[in-house]
Amino acid sequence: xxxxxxxxxxxxxxVSPPVAGVASLIIPxxxxxxxxxxxxxxxxxxxxxxxxxxxxxxxxLLGTRVTGPxxxxxxxxxxxxxxxxPTLVGIVALWLWIAWDAYxxxxxxxxxxxGVLALVVLLFxxxxxxxxxxxxxxxxxxxxxxxxPLGRVLWPWEAAFVRDTQVVSAGADILSPCDDAPPPPxxxxxxxxxxxxxxxxxxxxxxQDENLEEVLGTPLTLVGRGFAPNTETQIWWADPIGNExxxxxxxxxxxxxxDEQGAFGLEITMPYRLIPPSSAGRQIxxxxxxxxxxxxxxxxxxxxxxxxxxxxETIVLxxxxxxxxxxxxxxxxxxxxxxxxxxxxxxxxxxxxxRTILNIIRSIEPMIWAILAVxxxxxxxxxxxxxxxxxxxxxxxxxxxxxxxxIDPGPIExxxxxxxTRLQTIMYAVVPQMIPPFVSFxxxxxxxxxxxxTIIGLVGGGGIGFLLTQYIRLLDYRxxxxxxxxxxxxxxxxxxxxxxxxxxxx
Amino acid sequence: MxxxxxxxxxxxxxxxxxxxxxxxVPDGEFLVIIGLSGSGKSTLLRCINRLIEPTEGHIxxxxxxxxxxxxxxxxxxxxxxxxxxxxxNLVKRSNVLTNVLSGRLGYVNPWSSLLHSFPxxxxxMALRALERVGIADQANKRADELSGGQQQRVGIARALxxxxxxxxxxxxxxxxxxxxxxxxxxxxxxxxxxxxxxxxCSLHYLDLVQRYATRVIGLxxxxxxxxxxxxxxxxxxxxxxxxxYGQEAERVSVGPHEGGIA
Numbered sequence: 001x002x003x004x005x006x007x008x009x010x011x012x013x014x015v016s017p018p019v020a021g022v023a024s025l026i027i028p029x030x031x032x033x034x035x036x037x038x039x040x041x042x043x044x045x046x047x048x049x050x051x052x053x054x055x056x057x058x059x060x061l062l063g064t065r066v067t068g069p070x071x072x073x074x075x076x077x078x079x080x081x082x083x084x085x086p087t088l089v090g091i092v093a094l095w096l097w098i099a100w101d102a103y104x105x106x107x108x109x110x111x112x113x114x115g116v117l118a119l120v121v122l123l124f125x126x127x128x129x130x131x132x133x134x135x136x137x138x139x140x141x142x143x144x145x146x147x148x149p150l151g152r153v154l155w156p157w158e159a160a161f162v163r164d165t166q167v168v169s170a171g172a173d174i175l176s177p178c179d180d181a182p183p184p185p186x187x188x189x190x191x192x193x194x195x196x197x198x199x200x201x202x203x204x205x206x207x208q209d210e211n212l213e214e215v216l217g218t219p220l221t222l223v224g225r226g227f228a229p230n231t232e233t234q235i236w237w238a239d240p241i242g243n244e245x246x247x248x249x250x251x252x253x254x255x256x257x258x259d260e261q262g263a264f265g266l267e268i269t270m271p272y273r274l275i276p277p278s279s280a281g282r283q284i285x286x287x288x289x290x291x292x293x294x295x296x297x298x299x300x301x302x303x304x305x306x307x308x309x310x311x312x313e314t315i316v317l318x319x320x321x322x323x324x325x326x327x328x329x330x331x332x333x334x335x336x337x338x339x340x341x342x343x344x345x346x347x348x349x350x351x352x353x354x355r356t357i358l359n360i361i362r363s364i365e366p367m368i369w370a371i372l373a374v375x376x377x378x379x380x381x382x383x384x385x386x387x388x389x390x391x392x393x394x395x396x397x398x399x400x401x402x403x404x405x406x407i408d409p410g411p412i413e414x415x416x417x418x419x420x421t422r423l424q425t426i427m428y429a430v431v432p433q434m435i436p437p438f439v440s441f442x443x444x445x446x447x448x449x450x451x452x453x454t455i456i457g458l459v460g461g462g463g464i465g466f467l468l469t470q471y472i473r474l475l476d477y478r479x480x481x482x483x484x485x486x487x488x489x490x491x492x493x494x495x496x497x498x499x500x501x502x503x504x505x506x
Numbered sequence: 507m508x509x510x511x512x513x514x515x516x517x518x519x520x521x522x523x524x525x526x527x528x529x530x531v532p533d534g535e536f537l538v539i540i541g542l543s544g545s546g547k548s549t550l551l552r553c554i555n556r557l558i559e560p561t562e563g564h565i566x567x568x569x570x571x572x573x574x575x576x577x578x579x580x581x582x583x584x585x586x587x588x589x590x591x592x593x594x595n596l597v598k599r600s601n602v603l604t605n606v607l608s609g610r611l612g613y614v615n616p617w618s619s620l621l622h623s624f625p626x627x628x629x630x631m632a633l634r635a636l637e638r639v640g641i642a643d644q645a646n647k648r649a650d651e652l653s654g655g656q657q658q659r660v661g662i663a664r665a666l667x668x669x670x671x672x673x674x675x676x677x678x679x680x681x682x683x684x685x686x687x688x689x690x691x692x693x694x695x696x697x698x699x700x701x702x703x704x705x706x707c708s709l710h711y712l713d714l715v716q717r718y719a720t721r722v723i724g725l726x727x728x729x730x731x732x733x734x735x736x737x738x739x740x741x742x743x744x745x746x747x748x749x750x751y752g753q754e755a756e757r758v759s760v761g762p763h764e765g766g767i768a
Binding site: 408410411413414415416417418419420421423424427428429432433435436 | 552555557581582583584585586587588589591593594595596597598599600604608609610611612613616619620661664667668674
C-alpha cells in the first residue's frame with residue numbers, strides 16, 4: 001500500500017552515500033543533514049561539539065602551568081592517562097563512525113544504527129566521570145577514615161553524661177632561656193601535699209632551625225611525690241601568658257602511672273612553643289603534673305543540656321511558623337482557588353497574581369529565606385520562624401487552594417435542594433469536605449517545618465541546626481552525634497504522630 | 507400541581523439546554539423523563555427547584571410562580587421538594603444520621619443547626635426514615651462506608667426528612683447495579699402510591715420506564731419530542747423507543763419486576 005508509507009521513507013537522500021560520508025568526515029552531521037536526516041545530523045554535531053569542548057576544558061585544567069595546546073595535552077596525558085587516552089580514542093572513533101553513519105543514512109534503505117548514539121552516551125559518561133571527580137579507588141581505600149567520626153556520631157552518649165572532676169596537681173617554674181640571674185627556686189616540699197621538682201629549672205624551648213628541622217628543647221628530669229598512688233597522671237605545660245597544653249611525646253599525650261607511694265620520675269624535653277616576638281626575653285614557664293579523678297554521680301553534660309534546649313527551641317520554632325503560616329494561608333488559599341475566582345475577569349486576575357506570587361515564594365528554599373531574615377532580625381530562632389512562615393504560607397496556600405478546587409459540588413447542590421440557607425450549606429456541605437485536607441496538610445506542614453528548622457539553623461536561623469554546625473566545624477563529632485540523634489528521634493516521633501493524626505481525619 | 511411553562515435555559519457558554527419546554531404534572535403522578543445524555547433532563551429537573559436559574563419561562567407550583575420567588579420563599583418551596591441524585595451527593599465524611607438530618611435544614615432554626623444541633627423529634631424522625639429504607643443499623647457509619655445501593659437509600663431518607671410533596675430524581679439508578687434499580691425505584695413507587703408524593707424521575711432503561719411510569723415525556727436537544735401515557739409507553743416497541751431515544755438506547759432486563767424491593 002503505497003499510500004501508507006511514512007514520510008520518512010519517501011524522502012530520499014539528496015546526495016550519494018560516499019558524498020554524505022565525506023561530508024560528515026569534514027563536518028560531523030553534515031552528511032546526515034544532506035541525507036535528509038537533519039535532526040540526527042544536528043544531534044550528532046551538537047554532541048561532537050560538546051564532547052570536544054568539555055574535553056578541551058578538562059585538558060586545559062589538567063595542563064596547568066604550561067602553555068600551548070600540545071604541551072597541555074602532554075601534561076594532561078601524563079597526569080591522567082586513563083582519562084585522556086580513552087577519550088581521545090573515543091573522539092576519533094566517533095568522528096569516523098559519524099562519517100560511516102552518514103554513508104549508511106544516504107543509502108535508499110536506511111539502516112539507522114543506534115550504536116553511534118551509544119558511543120556518544122559513553123563518551124559523555126566518561127567525561128562526566130572525570131568532571132565530577134569520581135574516584136572509586138580513593139573511596140574504597142580511605143573509607144576507613146570515616147570510622148572514627150562515624151562511630152562517634154552513631155554512638156555519642158559518652159559525651160552526654162559526665163561526673164564532676166577533682167584535680168590534684170603540683171607544678172614547678174622553668175626559666176627560659178637560662179641567664180645569669182638565679183633560676184626560679186625549687187618549691188618547698190610539704191609532707192602530704194603533692195610536690196614536683198624539675199632539674200634543671202631553666203632551659204631552652206624546642207625550636208626550628210633555618211631548614212625547618214626541629215631542634216629539641218632542653219631535657220628536664222621531673223620528680224613528683226605526694227600524689228595519689230597508682231593513678232594516671234598527665235603532664236601539662238603553661239606558658240607565661242597562661243596558655244596551657246598537654247605535653248606530647250611522639251604525637252601521643254604524655255601520661256604516666258604513679259607508684260605505690262604516689263611518686264614518679266620522668267624525663268621530658270621542653271616543648272615547642274610559638275612565642276610572639278614581642279614577648280622575647282626572660283620568660284617563666286611552668287610544668288605541672290595533674291591527676292584528674294571523677295567524683296560524684298553521673299550528670300548530664302553541658303552538651304546534652306544544650307542539645308535538649310535547642311531541640312525544644314526547634315520544635316517550638318517549627319510550631320510557631322506553622323501556626324502563623326496556617327492563619328495566613330487560609331485567606332490566601334481562597335484567592336488562589338480557581339473555582340472560586342473564575343467568576344469575573346477581575347477575580348481571575350487576582351487568582352493569577354496570587355498563584356504567581358505563591359509559586360515564586362515556594363520556589364525559593366527556606367534556607368534562602370532564612371539568610372534574608374537573618375539580615376533583618378539577626379541570628380536566632382526568630383529568623384528561622386520568619387523563613388519557615390513565609391515558605392509555609394506559599395506551600396499551604398497552594399495545597400489548601402487545591403483542596404478547595406477539588407471540592408465535590410454534589411453535596412452542595414443536595415443541601416441547597418433541601419431549602420438550606422447559604423450558611424447552612426457551607427456548614428453542612430463545604431466544611432466537612434474541607435476539614436480533612438486542611439488538617440492533613442497542616443499537620444504535614446508542621447512535620448516538614450520541624451524537619452526544616454533543623455536545617456535552617458545551619459544558616460543562623462536558630463534551633464538545633466545552629467548547634468550542629470558549630471559542633472561539626474569544631475570536629476566535635478560526639479556532640480554533633482547527640483544533635484543528630486535528637487533530630488532523628490524527634491523527626492521519627494513527629495512522623496508517627498502526624499501520620500496517626502492524619503489517618504484519623506482523612 | 508406543577509406547571510412548567512415555556513422553560514428555556516441557555517448556559518453562559520451559549521449552549522441551549524432547554525428550548526421552550528412546557529408540561530404539567532398533576533399531584534400523585536410518577537412522571538418519567540427520558541432522553542439521551544445531554545438532552546437536558548438534568549437541567550430540567552434542576553430548573554424546577556432553581557438549583558439552575560432558568561433563562562426564560564415560568565414554573566408554577568400550586569399556581570404560585572417559583573421563578574419569581576425571593577430567597578426565603580424559594581427555600582420554603584425547595585423544602586417541599588425532595589431531590590435524589592445519580593451520584594447520591596451525600597457528604598461522604600459525615601455519618602449517615604447527619605446526612606439524613608440535613609434534610610431538615612429547611613425547617614429547623616438556621617443558627618442552632620450550624621452547631622449540628624437538631625430537635626429530638628427530628629432525630630427520631632431520621633431514625634424512622636432510615637428504618638423505612640431498611641438501613642437503621644447503619645446510622646452511625648460514615649456515608650462513604652456504605653455500598654452504592656445503601657447510599658442511595660440514605661439519599662431517599664434525606665429526601666423523606668423534608669416531608670416532601672414532590673420528589674425530583676435525577677437518574678437515581680444510573681450508577682447502581684441493575685438489580686438494585688428495582689429496589690430503589692420500588693421505594694419511590696411506594697412513596698408515590700402510599701403517600702401520594704409526586705415523582706419526577708429521569709431514567710435510561712426502557713424496562714424500568716415501562717414498569718414504573720404513569721406518564722412519560724421524552725427530551726431531545728432540549729425539546730419535548732414525546733408525550734405518552736402509561737398505556738402508550740407499555741405498548742411501545744424497541745423501534746419506537748429508539749426513535750425518540752436515539753440509537754444508544756438499551757433495553758436491559760433487570761430481573762423480575764415484582765422483586766427487588768429489599
